[in-house]
Amino acid sequence: MIDLRSDTVTRPTAAMLAAMQSAPVGDDVFGEDPSILALEQQAAALFGKEAALFCPSGTMCNQIALKVHTQALDEVITHDFSHINQYESTGFALFSGIKLRLTNGAEGKVAADEIASLINPPFDWLAHTRMVWLENTCNKAGGSCYTLAELQNLYAACQQNGLLLHIDGARIFNAIVAQGYTTQDIGKVCDSLNFCLSKGLGCPVGSLMVGSGSVIRQARRVRKVMGGGMRQAGYLAAAGSYALEHHIExxxxxxxxxxxxxxxxxxxxxxxxxxxxxxxxxxxxxxxxxxxxxxxxxxxxxxxxxxxxxxxxxxxxxxxxxxxxxxxxxxxxxxxxxx
Ligand SMILES: Cc1ncc(COP(=O)(O)O)c(C=O)c1O
The missing domain is CATH 3.90.1150.10 (Aspartate Aminotransferase, domain 1)
Known part of the structure; x- marks a missing residue:
């Protein structure tokens, strides 16, 4: 059988399984799983951010990020094609009580020069524009990538307008390899990002959210209430650490x-x-x-x-x-x- 439906269909390699089998583990709800702590530190350092959080899925990471960055009655600017709009069953409304303001540009991309015009004026009857949400690569647009210049301009536009910028980087390493920018470059053009281990990187499970210490502390609380606090999940985190070392290039x-x-x-x-x-x-x-x-x-x-x-x-x-x-x-x- 040849399976081209998704990059989520992969099985761990023998070397990845060996790394998983030998992983030291503990109870991560108590913050005591050494393999998870190591993966979180590795991910944070890669992107030049203070902290990271290991989560069961990309969808949970996305919903946690929205919850942490917004308040009910807020609005998030994103492209119509984004996973949070297309494939998460309006979870943004369920968990965060927010709405999305959708753009329609080519290749699933939000453009820096459209940001200012999408921000609502401060009227009681309008949602408060809180953040910009990008997807890199964009799945529905066929794995399109932002260039580094586009990301830099977008982040500058967000900072000028007091907006946060989050990247759904489920496939960020595909973008990094295709575009030739680095994880450090990406860390400098967003407030936070998610990436998936269980797509191109070939792990069985897992995603990480990366951001400031205070954002990730809050994200940890939200993950727990969503039922995403895992125990000896260091076996899975070890697959992630292995993949970050061996499966990017x-x-x-x-x-x-x-x-x-x-x-x-x-x-x-x-x-x-x-x-x-x-x-x-x-x-x-x-x-x-x-x-x-x-x-x-x-x-x-x-x-x-x-x-x-x-x-x-x-x-x-x-x-x-x-x-x-x-x-x-x-x-x-x-x-x-x-x-
Ligand atoms: C861009 C993007 N974000 C988030 C997700 C959700 O990831 P998961 O399937 O791990 O929930 C996907 C899944 O395909 C995706 O393509």
Whole structure:
């Protein structure tokens, strides 16, 4: 079976499992798990921030970040494509009592020069504009990345206007590898960020929120009340520490395979558009006469899993468990399909 639905489908490597098995653990609700403490320190240092918090998922990290940074009746500026808007079932309203102010720019990006005009004036009947929320890379936009200059301008615009800036960096290391900026660069252009271990980095579980000491202390309280306080989860944190050391540079191979696959996909007339992948995600628009479901089903008969993404779109994601041999097999199957 070849699984291109997501970069979340990977299994830990033997070396990662060995790191997990030998991890020292303790009760993290008491703050006593050495492997979690080490991972949190590692993550904070990487991004040049004071502290970090290990969480079960990217969604929980996102909801914690919104809760910590906002008060009920606040508004958050973000792009329509953002995960918090599209795929978290209005959790922002449930947990934080806030609303989102959506932008619609190209590639799922918020632009610095639109910030000032999106801020509400201070009237009792308008939500208070509190922060800007970016997604880097942007999943729904096909893994698009902000440039460092775009991020710097956005952070400057936020600071000029008294807004906080948070980055949902579920796939921040894909952006870092593709764009050539560093974790320290990213730490300097946001107040806080999240990143996932369980996507391109190939871990079974886990995400981290990184920020100032006071923000992370508050985040820890919110994580607990959301049921995210884990006990001997150092086994999982050890996978994270391993991945941060061994699985970042190799993301370039995922990006390369995505480009090769995207180039090949362009030749089939029943695929109307193929995104140009900057990172590890390819978006296809299937001709409505064929239909995305028919294409996904045809691939599945050849044991290749892909996923529909609405409006006859299909998403393909390359990852740690997608090898060159698998890429060759996918290319052969594509050549054999007839519609
Ligand atoms: C950009 C982005 N943020 C957050 C998440 C949520 O992560 P999780 O599935 O770990 O809850 C995802 C998941 O795909 C994502 O793509």
């Amino acid at each position: 190799r993301l370039a191979s995922d990006h390369h395979r995505a480009k090769t696959l995207a180039t090949a996909l362009q030749q089939y007339p029943y695929i109307s558009t193929v995104s140009t992948p900057e990172t590890n995600i390819i978006m296809l628009q299937i001709d409505p006469k064929v239909g995305a479901t028919a294409w996904v089903n045809a691939m599945a008969t050849h044991h290749i899993k892909t996923v529909t993404f609405g409006n006859n779109m299909v998403r393909l994601v390359t990852h740690l468990d997608f090898t060159d041999a698998m890429l060759e097999r996918v290319l052969t199957v594509l050549d054999s399909l007839r519609f």
